[in-house]
Amino acid sequence: MLDAICTLDEVKPVTYTVFKFQKLSDDDIEKYRQSLSCPVCNGKAYFRKASKDGKAACFGSRYHQVDCSEFNPSKAKIREELAVIEVNQLLVDSDALVIDFSKRAGGKRASCSSTDKNIIVGSKGNTGLLRTDPENKLVQDEQSGMSRVSSEGLDKLLHSLLRGSELAESDLWVYTDEKYRWRAKNLFVNFADAEPTDNGAPRMYWGTLSHSDKNMHWLNPADCRDVGIPIEDYQEALCKRFDIQGRRDLEGAGIIIFGKCFFNKEKTRKIIQLWGTDINRMAISKLDD
Template identity: 60%
Template structure:
């Protein structure tokens, strides 16, 4: 997109071309970028800065209406729509869902390996997905307390328990599947289960939980800080995701080279939400800093 609407409130809005917007000073860009929308369909938009390797600054959106003139169908968009359809069918056909955190994202594995080869780094092969009938115990987190949902039970063999990785679940949520409002039981390991509507929480609805109980938080990334130590979700100004403890591992896994790669990206993570000391900002911390419990889906250019 070459233009975007900046709407600070219902009464005032400004149309910026990408050339005008990128000329604003850094502080003004950071202030306005959470309020960008597609000028044609009003879908939430993001801004990407120009990169050092020659990529131009641009506006983009993951939320175009299908009939929007700015919408450019792509293979990744079609895959996301298909994932949403399949998850909706899964909700109908299954008694429960087991999240397979060992299932790596197919869309990033090849790219990550290529990037690592170019830099001389070695990327471990993805762990083989667990068999459909297996329920292997998961080692409990070392640095976190054990999740304590009120809804806990051991799955019974006769139940139809589907198994799916984070990539498809994230895509389905971004494309409006019914997962976040479903009563489907979702297992995060062999022991703990949650109603999907209580487990999946959009960043804009995030709030600290009792006893630090974890949730699956999801949405899109607006931008990062200059040092790329924090991820700032879109649609909310008071939420931050610290990544300083596993930044390099995250960059390698998702083939992230620059800050701009994360602008507009979809993200889902299993973590806990709590206030900072001043109670001015909510922090969502990845559970045990285990990046297998985080999925990032990079946005396309434009």
């Protein structure tokens, strides 16, 4: 995309070329970048600054309409559409879903906590198995009587949500650990709909990122302007896990995070804080992946 519309002033929206937008002051870029949309289909857009290795500044969107002339098929699009098909089929075939927080894109697993190890389903498909016994043998969820239980990692769930899967509206039971389960429609919350819960219970918040602050201590979702995600406490581990070299890698990226939502002291901004300190409970999908 060479152009984007800034709707910060809804009465008088302004169309910027990428060349004009990148020449704005840093303060103006930070002010306008969360109000950008595609000039053809009005899908939420992002701005990425030029990179040190020669990549040009650009506008883009992960919310183009299928028939939008600005929408070019990409590896990300193909991956996300495949995820939609697989997750929607999972909703049909399964009684419940176990989130395997240790599973990374490509089927690899990161190191995981003892809690996570207890809920990993060891074989692909609908095995009807939820956790392991002391001898590491897979056992069934006898208490609920469920016989068709699937397991999936955060990456595929995120990709499916970004492309409009039915997961966020489903009544499917979703296990976040060996004890707690949620209806999917109550668990998966887009950043635009994030609200503090009465009892501080966590949710699975998802959407896309607009940008980070200059020190990369905070992530700012593109889906709304009043939500922030603090990452300073685990910034180094996060950057290593997702190969984040700089702010540009976060611009337009998809993200899902298991965390709690609460107001800041002034009640002017909602904070989404990672549940615990385990970054396995977060996934980031960069545009270039």
